[in-house]
Amino acid sequence: MSRTSNRADGDIIRDFLSVANLLKESQLAQLYAYLVHEDEATVQDVIEDLELSQGTAYRNVNRLVDAGVVEVTHDEQPRRYAAREIDLTVTTAAGDREYTITPVLIDAVGRAETNDDIDTYIDRHGVAGLATTLTYAVARERGNVTHRMVAEDLDISPFAAEMILQALRPVVHEHYEIKENGAGIGELDIDDGDAADDA
Template identity: 70%
Template sequence: MSQPATPADGDIVRDFLSVADLLDEPQLARLYAYFDREGAATVKEAMVALNLSQGTAYSYVNRLVDTGVVEITHDEQPRRYVAREIDLTVTTAAGEYTITPALIDAVGRRETDDDIDTYIDRHGVAGLATALTYAVSRERGETTHRLMADDLDISPLAAELILQALRPVVTEQYAIDASGGSLDEIDPADTASDA
């Protein structure tokens, strides 16, 4: 017998459905990510930054406000909007992953980055969440594309491509130096002294 829904359960379902829209529509995810990165911003600023038409921008902002993932910071004109923090853990048959603003940002780049688009097509959003975790570790210098490839049973090339594609997301969303984990920046003289 099912348990009656509580107000907290309703909040969880509403949050999940709101986030599901972001993961399903890359343009909504891009707009959410813009407000998350910029803090309080106007629709006009978002239109210019994301190259959106006025009608599309206002329609998307209204949808994000209606679902509760973006809030109006004040009612004076022009209105400013800010993204609400999202931290939702989802359990699927493929495993458990957490939906964060960084993951939503990565999904939003799907339309403009073929490597992210291909990776999502092959591994789903859950796979992208896992790749994002590896991308953070890579930028911190804690892992390499080869270790990721071995762990996930994908080719080293596929691992390198998605890590490079996710690099801008990591450097914008996390407090990590952009030069953190790239193997391209290791001085060969440093490795010669280890031999």
């Protein structure tokens, strides 16, 4: 059974910790992104669409409700749930970078559940690194940067830059108004030296 959150509005620390859990667990991020996309859903919808067991679906929905990032929108059976908007700006520990946690970033983190390139990138560069790269992915799809420019700015190989930009492409196109004219991996000038650089 779902429980409503008892957290007080405006509790910044609790809000941050709730969002931090989303960013640590790709399955929770995936569920949150699903609810953002669907506007509202029942647990049965979650079970069917995300192919989760009944126990996992109920447990994860309850965790998100308790964290205050999902709310019950219809309390009668079957209960319906919706994601709350998240827009939280964070500065890295070194103070050298600032990034904003939005449903788009949470969606990208959630895709690590099924996309090895995103999962590997998060392992190597963290969520802050993914947030920065997501900004570049939007710019790339708009034709403002190339994968080589991204590689140079992020200090990664052009091959690694192309792999993560391609992995983030569906996220970008789902959340932003962008014409379908970005470069496909087969159209890029990736040479064997790029792949060797990444190894």
